[in-house]
Amino acid sequence: MNDHDLMADDDVTPEASILLVSCYELGHQPLGIASVCGFLRRAGYTCETMDIAVEPFDVHKAARAQIVGISVPMHTALRLGIAVAQRLRQINPTCHICFFGLYAQLNADYLLDHIADSVIGGEFEEPFVALVDALVRQRKKRGRSRHPWWQSQRAPDIPGVSFPGRKTGPVLRRLPFAVPHREGLPSLTRYAHVEIGGARRLVGYVEASRGCLHHCVHCPIPPVYGGRFFVVPQQVVLEDIRQLVEAGAQHITFGDPDFLNGPGHALRVVRAMHRAFPELTFDFTAKVEHLLARRECLFELAELGCLFIISAVESLSDVVLANLNKGHTRADVYAALDLVRRAGVAWRPTWIPFTPWATLDDYIDILEFVHSEGLVYHVDPVQYTIRLLVPPGSMLLGRAAIQPFLGPLDETGFTYQWTHPDPRMDELHRRVSALVERAGRAHEDPAQTFHEIRRLAYEMRDGEPPELAPPPLLDRAERPPWLTEPWFC
Secondary structure, three states: OOOHHHOOOOOOOOOOOEEEEEOOOOOOOOHHHHHHHHHHHHOOOOOEEEEOOOOOOOHHHHHHOOEEEEEOOOHHHHHHHHHHHHHHHHHOOOOEEEEEOHHHHHOHHHHHHHOOOEEEOEOOHHHHHHHHHHHHHHHHHHOOOOOOHHHOOOOOOOOOEEEOOEOOOOEOOOOOOOOOOOOOOOOHHHOOEEEEOOEEEEEEEEOOEEEOOOOOOOOOHHHHHOOOEEEOOHHHHHHHHHHHHHOOOOEEEEOOOOOOOOHHHHHHHHHHHHHHOOOOEEEEEOOHHHHHHOHHHHHHHHHOOEEEEEEEEEOOOHHHHHHOOOOOOHHHHHHHHHHHHHOOOEEEEEEOOEOOOOOHHHHHHHHHHHHHOOOHHHOOHHHHHOEOOOOOOOHHHHOHHHHHHEEEEEOOOOEEEEOOOOHHHHHHHHHHHHHHHHHHHOOOOHHHHHHHHHHHHHHHHHOOOOOOOOOOOOOHHHOOOEEOOOOOO
16 A cells, blocks of 8 residues: 555545644654644644654555644754655645744745645744634535645635735734643653753653744744744643643753743743642753843742753854844853852853854864863753854844855755855864764763864864863763753754
8 A cells, every 4th residue: 555545535524634743843742733732622623643753754644634734943843844745745635734833934935835835933823723714614615526625715814824825924912822732742751851860851841932022133033023922821831731740741841932031920930830840840941141130030940940041152252142143242151150050050051153253263262161161061062063044034134244155045955055254164064063973873971072072173273183181071970950852942
C-alpha cells in the first residue's frame, strides 16, 4: 500500500478532519499546537496531532486530514515544515494546509506562492478557528465534490489569515485564551529534561505572555508584534501547569520571549504556582536590561524555585550590541551577572558571536569572559557557532549598518546571505561548527569542547597553536542546572 492508497474522501467526519503538526519547538512538548487544540475543542471541533520532532510521520493521519495546521515558531521548524507540507501534498492533494506562527508571517509570500493555502501570524489561535469555520461552511455548500472544497469559492475575509492573492497583517490583541489541550501529544519523557545535581527531571513548557515590548532588530518578534505583548490569564497558565504536573513535570520552563516584560504578572503566576506545587522548580528568559531594572524581583523568584535564567547577551562588543539594538552594554552584562549570582540563581547567557560587525578579537573576548567568570558549564557549545540570521521581514534589512555585507535572499533557506568582511571569521564559523557537531556526536564534556574552540580561535588569530590551560572538568553532580536541549532561542 502506498501513500495515495490511504487518501480518504471528503466525508471523514460530519464537520472536518483536522491535523495539527509541530516540527520543532526547542525540545519541548509543543505548546503551539496544544494551544490551537484547546481553542478548537472549545469551539466544538476535535483534532489529531503529530510532532515530527519526536515521532514518525503518520501517513494515516495525513491521509484523512482535510485541514492541516503546521506550527512554525522558529526557522528550524519552518524548514522542517516545508518538507512536511510537501509530503502532505503527495499523500492528500486536496487538504487545506495552513502555516501559523512567527516564521509563517515573516515568510508568508514564499509560503503562499509555493506550498501553503493560508498563513497566520501574531495571535494565531482565534484566526485558525475562524478559518476552520469558514472552510467547513464552504465544504457544506460544495457537498461531495472531489475537487478541493476549500478552493470552491473566493477566499473568505478572515482577520489575521492570509491567502494567495490576499495577504493581511497579524491579529494583535489579547485573545480569550483557552487552556492548552495536551491529550494525544507524546509523553514529556520524549522531550528535554532539566539536569540538576546529576539527576534529571521532566520539564513542562508554558507561556505567561506573548510578544515583546522591545525592538531588538535581529529578533523575529518585533516585525510581527511591533513592540506589543499580551499576558495569558493567570488561571489559564496555572491550569496548564497543573496538567503538566499530573503528566510528571517536576520543572517548568516559562517560554515567554521575556518573562519580565510584565513583572507583576510574572510574580503573581509564580507565587500561585509555588503555593500549589511548592516542590516545582522553574526557569525563564529575560533581557539583561530587565534583570537590572527589575532587580527587586530576582531574589523572590529565587526563593520561589528559579533554578536558572536565560539571557540573550549576544555579544560583549558595544558596537555589535548597538547595531542589534539590544538595549544593554558590555558593562551591563557584568552587572547583570553579579546581580543574578547574588540572588543565588544560575545565569545561562546565549550568544550570536558571528555578525558582520564582530571581530576575531570580539569572539575571543566572549570566550575569555566565559572562562574567567566560571561560566564554561553555563553555555552550551552550540552557542559558539551561532551566525546572524536575517529572515525576510527582518528589521535588520532597514539598517544601514548591514547593507555593505548583505547579499541576495536565499529563498528556500528563508534568510538573506551575508559575508563577513574578515574571511577568517567565516572560516572560523565553518571550523567551529564542525568541531561542535563532532563533539556532540561523541557526547564530549562541554569543558573539553570549550577548550578546543578557544585554542582554535587563538590559532586563527595568531597563526599558531597557543599554550592554554584547559578549564577544570566537573562531575555531572557539580555542574549548574541545565536543559538537555541546547537550543534556547
